Amino acid sequence: MSTHHISRRGIIKAAAGAALATAAVPAQAQLTRASATRDYKIKNKRIRQSIMGWTFNPMPTDELIATCVDIGLTGIEGISRKFYPAARKAGLEISLVGSHGFGKGPNDPANHAMCIEKLIDGIAVAKQFGAKRVITFVGMETPGIDREQAIGNCVKAWKQVIGHAEKNGITICLEHLNSVDDSHPMKGHPGYQGDDIELCIEAIKQVGSPNLKLLFDIYHVQIMHGDIIRNIGKYKEYIGHYHTAGNPGRGELDDTQEVNYPAVMRAILATGFDDFVAQEFIPNWDDKAAALRHAAEVCDV
Numbered sequence: 001m002s003t004h005h006i007s008r009r010g011i012i013k014a015a016a017g018a019a020l021a022t023a024a025v026p027a028q029a030q031l032t033r034a035s036a037t038r039d040y041k042i043k044n045k046r047i048r049q050s051i052m053g054w055t056f057n058p059m060p061t062d063e064l065i066a067t068c069v070d071i072g073l074t075g076i077e078g079i080s081r082k083f084y085p086a087a088r089k090a091g092l093e094i095s096l097v098g099s100h101g102f103g104k105g106p107n108d109p110a111n112h113a114m115c116i117e118k119l120i121d122g123i124a125v126a127k128q129f130g131a132k133r134v135i136t137f138v139g140m141e142t143p144g145i146d147r148e149q150a151i152g153n154c155v156k157a158w159k160q161v162i163g164h165a166e167k168n169g170i171t172i173c174l175e176h177l178n179s180v181d182d183s184h185p186m187k188g189h190p191g192y193q194g195d196d197i198e199l200c201i202e203a204i205k206q207v208g209s210p211n212l213k214l215l216f217d218i219y220h221v222q223i224m225h226g227d228i229i230r231n232i233g234k235y236k237e238y239i240g241h242y243h244t245a246g247n248p249g250r251g252e253l254d255d256t257q258e259v260n261y262p263a264v265m266r267a268i269l270a271t272g273f274d275d276f277v278a279q280e281f282i283p284n285w286d287d288k289a290a291a292l293r294h295a296a297e298v299c300d301v
Helices: 002-024 061-071 081-089 109-129 147-167 197-207 218-224 228-234 261-270 288-299
Strands: 048-051 075-077 093-096 133-136 171-175 212-217 239-244 276-279
Touching (some): 048 093, 048 288, 061 075, 061 081, 075 276, 109 147, 147 197, 147 212, 171 239, 197 212, 228 261, 276 288
Parallel strands (some): 048 276
16 A cells, blocks of 8 residues: 555656656747747857858848848858858858868869869868868769778878868868758758768878868758767767758758757757857748747757
């Protein structure tokens, strides 16, 4: 009889505790469209938020810049370089500078000269506009080159440019992409040889410089590996930049997708990371500015 009462009492206590914990969760953690605060402006500023501009096409870039400033984002990337002066004048940092694309990468030695030239140019542009990071990719499959060979080829190319990056105080960020989603040219990249995060990390270790780091795209890592928070902790010393998007679909960070972004942001902060987290979701909402405002709120932990 006493055992029954103890078990029952424990169940009631646990239920009460769970209810209290649920009530204590801030609205932003629910990830719902309804939880969005109208005209929200970033308050906590613990996460340095940026925007990957290509996802907001066809919103005019000058309008996107103004929207970012109003919300309180502090960076922008993935826009035409001709808008860099306007972004800087508005007070935004260029959080990541482009170089070569993901189609033709240093996985193929035939692309080395082009990739190195593009990376050196990206470093020069970064210096000109006070940016700190330049992107790089592995590249798509090439006949006769397996993944191990691809990574080895990439290491050879990056070693030729990493000294230049070090001298200029620029970090080259290698982006890991998913090779699963074939529904849209920018939602997934079947054939991309940098789809294994461990191989990307191995390449970074082989180059052996603090100026080559991983671009940890939460959306892509979720598709390929999952276990986001554990992977953030595991690879924290190698991560130089983050991207966001809801999965599946690469949409908003709302209740239609599976990643608990407030928890992920707290995990990022727990590693001591203080560089940029860039929003890279493709808006589905009719009001794109509201979608960005909502994402900013979700990540403003």
